[in-house]
Amino acid sequence: MYAYDQFDRQLVSQRVAQFRDQTQRYLEGKISDEQFLPLRLQNGLYIQRLAPMLRIAVPYGTLNAEQLRKLASITRKYDKGYAHISTRQNVQLNWPKLEEVPDILEELAEVEMHAVQTSGNCIRNVTADQFSGVAADEVEDARAYCEIIRQWSTFHPEFAFLPRKFKIAVCGSASDRAAVMVHDIGLQIVKDAAGNTAFKVIVGGGLGRTPVIGSVINEALEPKHLLTYLEAILRVYNQLGRRDNKFKARIKILVRAMGAEAFKADVEKEWAHIKDGALSLTDEEISRAQSFFQPPAYESLPQQDMQALALENADFARWLQHNTHAHKVAGYRIVTLALKTTGVAPGDVTAEQLEVIADLGERYGFGEIRSTHQQNIVLPDVRQQDLLALWKELVELEVASPVVGTLNDIICCPGGDFCSLANAKSIPIAEAIQRRFEDLDYVYDLGEIELNISGCMNACGHHHIGNIGILGVDKKGQEFYQISLGGSQGLDASIGKILGPSFAQDEVPNVIEKVLETFVSLRQPEERFLDTFRRVGMDPFKERAYA
Known part of the structure; x- marks a missing residue:
């Protein structure tokens, strides 16, 4: 997974210090509610019905064990001992105290986490297929491109105050597990006629008051043009999107009003000015991003007969069928931990569960954990021979409900x-x-x-x-x-x-x-x-x- 460099650390550290000062001035009455509103939103802080809510970014749903343990510690120290997985793959805290939020952000920075751009009228956390990099039906791993988009969009000065919030999803598999058709921009990785990687670009999808299925405006965009084409889309939206009515400010309203072809024409016109400019992605830059997502040290394992494995236990067989998925590497399986225990809010996970999941991620995998927009958690690399032992531990942890993909996976x-x-x-x-x-x-x-x-x-x-x-x-x-x-x-x-x-x-x-x-x-x-x-x-x- 992506590791912060010196620039990332400095950037996040400065943001924490700035928000600490802003929060202190607000508590002292030196900043009004109106002035503080955009400042707190830029740091993922909402005021909810009963308490503040802090939304923590989980870029493309990827976490490591150390980060999970830190989240567990934070929920104990600053909250009520649990966190919530959102449909944007982020983590939310429902009960932090306003004056302690800067402390939370400081602790998050210690493990390369933040809450930047999880709210406000900006480009939000980029989401992806939770099986990226391991899915058996994968065309190409989406995470490197998600990271490229994240770096481009973070603190982008032109897109910090868009007409409305803006969401991008990327999927690199034949099965869409990222809901690309209902995002402001959806990117589906495909192969062009020559067998090269390309992006199908879908624009103007969204839910809310006016649900809309996105329109395809480019069938096969070359990777080198990814950022310039996204920049062109955002420029057109920033120029023409409505600002007089927040209910009509999303890009879906603009695309619908103009028509997809007219919108595409404006994008192509804008793109012509920047297509081969500084934002063009070189092979070296794409390779640099891909280097952060190289496959772990998989063992050479035989592919086991899953039906024979299921004979071990009837309850285990149910879980095996519904909560595990095919892996691209023989001898491995993708495992989904269902946060859907009856009587517990879907997506809620306790500090104790987070800590154990971190341990399991290291013992049964390579220390990587994923969050999903179905509000579950994934262990992406489990050896088939370890599935029974893992299942027994998940049962004890109460995250083994065999309901993934069913009515009760709500x-x-x-x-x-x-x-x-x-x-x-x-x-x-x-x-x-x-x-x-x-x-x-x-x-x-x-x-x-x-x-x-x-x-x-x-x-x-x-x-x-x-x-x-x-x-x-x-x-x-x-x-x-x-x-x-x-x-x-x-x-x-x-x-x-x-x-x-x-x-x-x-x-x-x-x-x-x-x-x-x-x-x-x-x-x-x-x-x-x-x-x-x-x-x-x-x-x-x-x-x-x-x-």
Whole structure:
């Protein structure tokens, strides 16, 4: 993984010192709330419903064991002993004290971490496929390009005050696990006609109040032009994006208003001025970035028969099937730790769990850990022969729920329990659904289903692209929930369609059950929920839900 150089350390250290001074002046009344607002946002600090919230950057979801241990220590010392994995692969603290935030940032800097650009109208933390570098279906490792984009975008003076926040995702696998179609810019690594690496550039995707699937404006961008093309896109957005209405300020609104072809024409015109300039990536620069992500010292291991391995234990077999994935190196497996224990907010992880996961990452891998936008944690390099021993330890740690990719692998924002923007609580809905569908045999029979929950239209829970989406709404001061069906985050991305009028909180599990019963009655053999919905449409689901 990327290691800080002297410039990185100096930059982050200076930022901590600056924010310490700014915070002290604010507490002394020398800086107003209005003046402090952009300063704290530039350092990932929000004021939530009950306490400040600090969002810590995890670039492209990659962490090491030392960083995990530091996060555990920070949650004990400055918070309530747990952290939260967000859908942006970041880590959030829900209970820090304002006056102690500079101390937290200083401790993070000790392990090459920060909170820079995790909020504000700037280019946010670049996200990626959590299986980057190890996925069996990988075209090319996305992380080197994510790092190049991170270095280009950090403190970029022209893009520090964009019309609105800006999110970039990169995926280097055939299966899109980074939701590139619903980002401001999505980059899908492909091979061009000659077999060379290229980027499919998708622009203007996004969720929130106006969910939009992005438009492809370049089918095969050469890597050397990556930064110049991104710069051109951002310049056009910065010039033409609306600033008079924050609800219409995202690039998706601009692309939609102009039309993808007209937007592309403006980008190409701007690009012509800088295409072969100083931002052009040389082979040496790309190689330098790739050098940070070289494969670890894999052993030469035989490929084991996973079916034979599953005979060890029925519970282990379930976990093996759902929580492990094919690795590009023979004899290894990718392991997902499900932070989806019933009764615990999806994505929450305790200090004790963080410390043990750090140990496991070193003992069963090469000390690298990944966070995912599904709010789970990944150990990317586990020897197949160690899977049973690892599983036993994960069971003890309560992160072995064999639900990855199923109905109970719920994405859920913090909702009204924490967020000041939320219209309704999200966490109790997730728990109610998990309890309703505790029968794993039934859950497995349903097959692949993505269920996402957001507490408001900002869509931090990605409800728009859940196969089943749940949105908290305010209805005359009461918390109600709107259901949508048919969303998808993949390369065939789609925005879910609203089922109908919203439901009271206690009705939601019943409605979900009716939706699933309808699916079971209509599906064809081996058909996924999404495929069935696309084939039969909304009407049968609506009729059953409101019967």
